[in-house]
Amino acid sequence: MSRRQSLSLLKNLGRFTTQTRSVTYMPRPGDGKPRPVTLIPGDGVGPLVTNAVEQVMEAMHAPVYFEPFDVHGDMKSLPEGLLESIKKNKVCLKGGLKTPVGGGVSSLNVNLRKELDLFASLVNCFNLPGLASRHENVDIVVIRENTEGEYAGLEHEVVPGVVESLKVITKFCSERIAKYAFEYAYLNNRKKVTAVHKANIMKLADGLFLESCQEVAKKYPSIAYNEIIVDNCCMQLVARPEQFDVMVTPNLYGNLVANTAAGIAGGTGVMPGGNVGAEYAVFEQGASAGNVGKDTTEEQKNANPVALLLSSAMMLRHLQFPSFADRLETAVKRVIAGGKCRTEDLGGKSTTQEVVDAVISNLN
């Protein structure tokens, strides 16, 4: 849905009458059949926030039903049946999986992305009306290459005390992420794509990434394209974030840029996002997705469900249920704008359940 339409929706937040409708969405007969979605509650605060989504979906009578799978970060590999389920359903909703620091198990978050070839990670960072932050006019989408780069996992000890890690950049992956970024911008009426890199130092690796972006940019003459070095990018993000629109980055820089952008717009507790590949999509908290929250948050049950709720709205749109997506988004935004019901990370004192109840009561 274009930004203009969202804005007109927001203008009507305070009114009792139903929102101004745009020209209607005409479904095909049978589109209303409930769609199965794989659900991974995850670790830490994961089950808390995925349960929040389940409650809201239930309250809306949304045509989705969840197939939960028990996955924990310290498992050696993904459990049986999980991948089959996602391949069948094509869509998954996921809480965070805790990755142990240090040796031992490799990150299951990363494994899942590689197995399903979810090569693009998308985070939408924007100012939520009513949520004060130091920066205004932020509306950035960070599209990050999700499979290679620094996260190739190829490390070895050369001699005791000297360790090497390989960063791999291939033309194939760089090209497809660049294509996805421009296609996204085209389909969502975005005006500019910025490539983030460090090619002045890593001339071959990031140079190859940039080359791919430049080639794809030529095919979209109506979309502006520019490049920015990652350290300058972070500086510009904290100084003038309004200059950025869509950003396409390799793996590591994307992580940093997405978290920085999320932080300036309101925090990782509210930014939606997801991972998508040619065939499957996994929706999860936008930035810092592997974050399972502090122990105190888990105990006190005051994790912020907003990010996952907005991601599930993205999921509903992806499943072509636009009206449900709009209702969910409007309800969440009303709750945030109201200011009374906010969890600790936003400066409030509510628990997760209180926020969920508020969202449900705000549904049209």
Add this chain to the structure above:
Amino acid sequence: MAAFLARRLLGTPTSSSSALISASRAFSSSTTPIKATLFPGDGIGPEIAESVKQVFTAADVAIDWDEHYVSTEVDPRTNSFLTRESLQSVLDNKVGLKGPMATPIGKGHRSLNLTLRKELNLYANVRPCYSLPGYKTRYDDVDLITIRENTEGEYSGLEHQVSLFFSSLVKNLADYLSFDFVKVVKGVVESIKIITRKASMRVAEYAFLYAKTHGRKKVSAIHKANIMRKTDGLFLQCCDEVAEKYPEIEYEKVVIDNCCMMLVKNPTLFDVLVMPNLYGDIISDLCAGLVGGLGLTPSCNIGEDGIALAEAVHGSAPDIAGKNLANPTALLLSGVMMLRHLKLNKQAEQIHSAIINTIAEGKYRTADLGGTSTTTEFTKAICDHL
């Protein structure tokens, strides 16, 4: 024995050799000037270097500047535009101040910054970032220091294209047949990130020592060891070991994405940050952005044997070069860092206060801070404030 006495007199030194230097200075008369190398640099470099010299003279700082310029020809002994003599000067004087240098475009020679770093073995880059009172940004209460490992990590420059032989063979065949399918085989590049125990220990030791000597309470090690388990894992291990030797300093480990988020939401959570090369580059620029940009950020590179090369990290701004518009604050604050390294704390404090007061007063500010003063007016205002 003399060195021990000197250390008692002067307090904790940064390294034993700098104690010796300080000892010799303490026992020498206060009017014997200290020799320091000065690289004015390119673009606005000479103007702001002039500014520094004026302020230091006005503050009675006894420094004898040994100026060196970047030459226009590559010196084969160093394979760069910096001559052997320039580098030797820093090695001899052990302290230096560097303005912005623009590396000429072209191949076959090393970049100037890289040359300095490698030849002088500058292993740690220290950047204090604090909000300047009077210059308002969105963040008011930033007060942190980033310490970045400067020699290895992702910036080792070790990259190669995989399967080059095959692709060049195919390319020749393709050229012969006038057929362009070489794109299919080309396109896998590897870049090597190296972390060594030696370098990580060195920078961790320096970070904790710095925290202790400057009265800082907490050191945070920034990493991504949940994904890069061996490389960042080794870095963390070294930080852990050094942390045990400093039980009075609080120590925490923060994952880099969390760190970015926390920095932009609440920079007061951090005090001293120690990081490997790439993260350090990004985080230190991010922190510079929080307080007003590279035009206001001081920086100091620490090398083995107590070498310190303070530098201004902004660019050479060729578009305003020679027009008396440049802002010398970054170079001046770096000069202050240099003075603190030389233990000339009283004068360092004097100059620092003068700069802060001038900016806070708001009457004399250069164009990049939103004012209309020229470089010379700004410099004079600082001298008046001394």
